[in-house]
Amino acid sequence: MGWRATGASAVSDHDRFAAQARAFQAIHERRPVSSLIPNLHARVERIETTAGPLPVTVHDSHAGDAWVCSPRSTYADCAAEEAARYLPRALSPLAASLSPLGGLLCEATRLDQAVTVNNWLLSTNLYPSVAGIDISAIIHEAVQRWPRHAVWFRSLNAQDNTDWLHALQRAGCQLVVSRQVWLYDDLAQGTRRHADLKRDLGLLARTPLAYCDDTGITEADYARIAELYALLYTAKYSRFNPMYGADFLARWHRADLLEFHGFRADDGVLQTVVGLFRQGCVATSPIVGYDTAQPRAHGLYRLATASAYRRSLQQGWRLNFSAGAAGFKRLRGGRPAIEYSAVYTRHLPRRTRAAVAALSLLTRRLGAPLLNHFQL
Numbered sequence: 001m002g003w004r005a006t007g008a009s010a011v012s013d014h015d016r017f018a019a020q021a022r023a024f025q026a027i028h029e030r031r032p033v034s035s036l037i038p039n040l041h042a043r044v045e046r047i048e049t050t051a052g053p054l055p056v057t058v059h060d061s062h063a064g065d066a067w068v069c070s071p072r073s074t075y076a077d078c079a080a081e082e083a084a085r086y087l088p089r090a091l092s093p094l095a096a097s098l099s100p101l102g103g104l105l106c107e108a109t110r111l112d113q114a115v116t117v118n119n120w121l122l123s124t125n126l127y128p129s130v131a132g133i134d135i136s137a138i139i140h141e142a143v144q145r146w147p148r149h150a151v152w153f154r155s156l157n158a159q160d161n162t163d164w165l166h167a168l169q170r171a172g173c174q175l176v177v178s179r180q181v182w183l184y185d186d187l188a189q190g191t192r193r194h195a196d197l198k199r200d201l202g203l204l205a206r207t208p209l210a211y212c213d214d215t216g217i218t219e220a221d222y223a224r225i226a227e228l229y230a231l232l233y234t235a236k237y238s239r240f241n242p243m244y245g246a247d248f249l250a251r252w253h254r255a256d257l258l259e260f261h262g263f264r265a266d267d268g269v270l271q272t273v274v275g276l277f278r279q280g281c282v283a284t285s286p287i288v289g290y291d292t293a294q295p296r297a298h299g300l301y302r303l304a305t306a307s308a309y310r311r312s313l314q315q316g317w318r319l320n321f322s323a324g325a326a327g328f329k330r331l332r333g334g335r336p337a338i339e340y341s342a343v344y345t346r347h348l349p350r351r352t353r354a355a356v357a358a359l360s361l362l363t364r365r366l367g368a369p370l371l372n373h374f375q376l
Contacts, residue, residue: 013280017128018052020279023255024120025053033057033069036248037121039239042069045145047117047138051128054138057119058146061112066242068121071152072112073240074178075359076105081238109355110348115142115149121242122286124181124322125155126279130163135171143347150352151344157337159183160282160320165342173342174356177363180371182326182334184319187312190333197332200306201313203299209263209271217253217260222246224270225260228289232301236292237324244287249275258287261307263300272300274308283312284320301325305332338368 028036028044041062046053059069067073105111117138118125142151153173156165160183169175184190191198204211217225223246233241252258262273271294275287285308290300305321309332312319321329323339330336343360345353 014051014128017279020257021046021053021055023257024055027251027255028055028121033121036245036251037066037242038245039064039243040066040069040121044121047141049134049138050132054118055120056142057114057116057121058149059112059114059116061107061110064240067238067240068123068154068242069114069116069119070112070240071114071150075111075176075363078238078240081240105355109351110148111150111352111355111359113149114152115146116152116154117142119152119154120277122277122284123241124284124286124320126277126282126284126320127156127161127164128279130167135164135167139171139173139344143344147347150348150356153342154178156340156342157181157183157320159185159335159337160318165340168342168344171344172346173344174360175340175364176343176356176360177367177371178339178341179323180326180336181323181339182321182329183337184309184312184321184334187309187319187333191313194331194333197309200302200332201310203302204306204310207263207299207303209265209303212260212262212264212270214259214261217262219250221260221262221270222250222253225249225262225273225275225287225289228270228273228291229275229287230289231292232289249287259311260287261304261311263303271298272304274304276308276311278317281317282320283308283315283317284322286322336372338371 025046033040033042033044042057042059045056045058047056057069065073067078118127139151153164153168158165191201226244226246226249229244234243249258253260258275258277260273260275262270265271272290273287274285276283277286288304290304294300308319321334343356345356
């Protein structure tokens with residue numbers, strides 16, 4: 001599986017993007033997404049561009065769906081969870097009201113009817129260069145094909161996606177803050193400046209667990225990877241995270257869309273794992289999991305994240321380590337960046353346009369400062 005062998009390739013970034021998009025379509029386009037991700041009721045379509053086909057998810061509103069396709073889950077249900085977790089206890093009644101009130105607002109304004117362009121069903125979508133891509137034509141086609149849906153572009157930050165942000169705003173999109181992500185531009189320099197990062201990389205050689213690289217992953221491991229991911233992302237963090245099953249992981253791995261690195265106990269069972277997804281010179285880690293019943297002193301989370309650091313360092317990739325575990329990532333040299341969605345609603349009823357405009361204003365004026373203040 002070629003991209004695992006080296007970070008350098010004669011294949012252009014657009015060619016690689018197109019090949020990955022075709023592999024994604026082969027997996028998802030002719031089957032319900034819920035057959036591979038049970039808490040995600042959407043269908044996968046595509047829009048053709050000069051960079052290759054852009055994956056598109058069409059979400060027709062389904063309460064309880066994973067946030068990667070559902071604006072309601074992102075801005076009502078997940079927002080309520082985050083508020084309950086981080087706001088002062090005196091504000092807990094407010095936090096508890098966010099989800100039901102937000103749900104009613106989404107139903108009234110049809111906010112949860114969303115077409116998301118370049119959506120890979122992951123927490124962080126990675127983009128090709130916008131050069132040569134006609135953004136207005138993409139939006140026009142989306143509006144013609146799905147006239148009752150808002151058109152969303154997720155996972156945009158000013159460091160990696162300035163070109164997309166400018167082009168989308170010129171095309172009439174509004175920016176809505178989604179979360180704060182952690183970026184690593186120069187991990188080689190980070191190892192010299194951040195003792196925690198250097199210490200974690202050293203842990204890779206000191207652990208008594210046996211390292212398993214991507215080529216060592218077997219058919220028997222996919223169910224265990226799904227279990228480890230679920231222990232962290234859905235059991236510990238949020239039920240609105242996508243529930244990736246063993247079949248999803250197996251199909252993505254065989255298609256060269258994910259590579260895995262993990263550590264096994266003496267009995268051969270994986271105890272911790274990270275799954276990496278890459279576009280061009282940027283990698284992200286949509287899959288992280290470990291046996292949460294094990295003592296923290298075993299350092300299982302540190303081993304998983306250190307595997308991502310090491311792989312990115314070896315290949316010269318920049319790493320978008322997504323959101324969460326903010327203090328941990330900051331101490332290892334992560335740089336915070338506000339992540340946005342760009343949303344096009346000019347074709348929709350006034351109530352939907354007003355809802356997105358209000359959401360844009362609220363998240364930029366209040367949400368982003370709160371993310372920075374609480375260093376989330």
